[in-house]
Amino acid sequence: MTGPEILVQRLPNDIGGQGGPAIARTEHPLAAWEKRCHALADVLDFHKIINTEEKRHGVAALGTGINAALSYYERWILAFANILFQKGILTPAELAEKMQAVEARGAR
C-alpha cells in the first residue's frame, strides 16, 4: 500500500506494529522550556482545561507533516494553542500579539 489511502487508514500517531529502524537508546534531558511545557500540561489537566486525551487527540490533529517535522514539546505547545482557540479561551490574534511582545522583550 503506497497510495494516499495510507494517510486516511491510520492517524499520524497510530503506528503500533508498523515496524521501523533499530532503536537508538537516546536519553535527552529536557530544556527548561520543555519542562515548563510539561508542567503547563499537568496544570491544564488539574484545572480541567485540557485533559490528557484532548492533548493526545490535539497532537494527532496536527497532521502527518507537522507531526514529522516538530519535536515532542513543540507538538504539545502547538496542540495546546489550537485547543485553547477551539474552546474560545484564547484567540489566534491574542496569541500572535503576545508572541510578538515576548519576542520583542528578548530575554526570558
Next chain:
Amino acid sequence: MTSEVEHAAHDHASAIPHAHTHEDAAETPGYFEIMEISVRELLIERQLITEAEIHRQIDVLDSRTPALGAKIIARAWVDADFRGRLRADGRKTCEELGITFYDNTRLIVLENTEKVHNLVVCTLCSCYPRPILGLPPEWYKLKPYRARAVSEPRKVLAEFGTIIPDDVEVRVTDSTSILRFLVLPRRPPGTDHYTEEQLAGLVTRDAMIGVATIAAPISEQNP
C-alpha cells in the same frame, strides 16, 4: 516517518539555542519556546492558572525518579501481602508508601514470572507511569520503539541486550491516557540476604518498563 526525519527534527530542535537552566537568560528563545511563554502568560493573566502552580509542578516532576519505583518493587519482593495489594490496586498501594499520584491515571502492576515476561509501550504517544518513574526516556517516545514493540518484541528486547528464552511468553501491554503499567521484575537469584534497601538498589528503570531483566549482583555470579 523514517528515522532520518525524526533525527532531522531533533537536530533542528537542538540547533535552536535554548537554555538548560532558568538563569541563562542571554540566549534568544526559539519560536516554540516563545509560544510556550506566551500561552502560559496569557493563561496566568486570565487567572485560569497561576505561576506558583507551574513552579510547584516543575518541583513535583523533578521529585519523581525511578528510585520511587525501585522502592515499590523491593517492597513487593520482601512482602507478599504488599505484592498482592499492589497487583490488586497499584495506585492505592503506592499511595500507602506516601507516593501521591498527581494525575487521573490507574496503575496496573504486571508481574514477571518463570513463564511470562512483560513489556510496556505506548504506541499512540508516550503514556508512562510518571508519578512513580518520572518522565519517560527519549527512546520510549520515539517512533521505532512505539512502532515495533507490539509486533516484534523479542527483536526489540534483543536490541536492549535482553534475551528472553523461547519457552517464556513475552507479553506486550499498550498504555492509554488513563491506564499506566509498571513491570514487577523477577527478584534476582542470590539476594536472599539482601535488605529491602539493597534490593531497591538493584532495580532499574528499564527493568520496570520491561526492556531489561535484573541480573544477579556481580558478587553472586560465578560463586
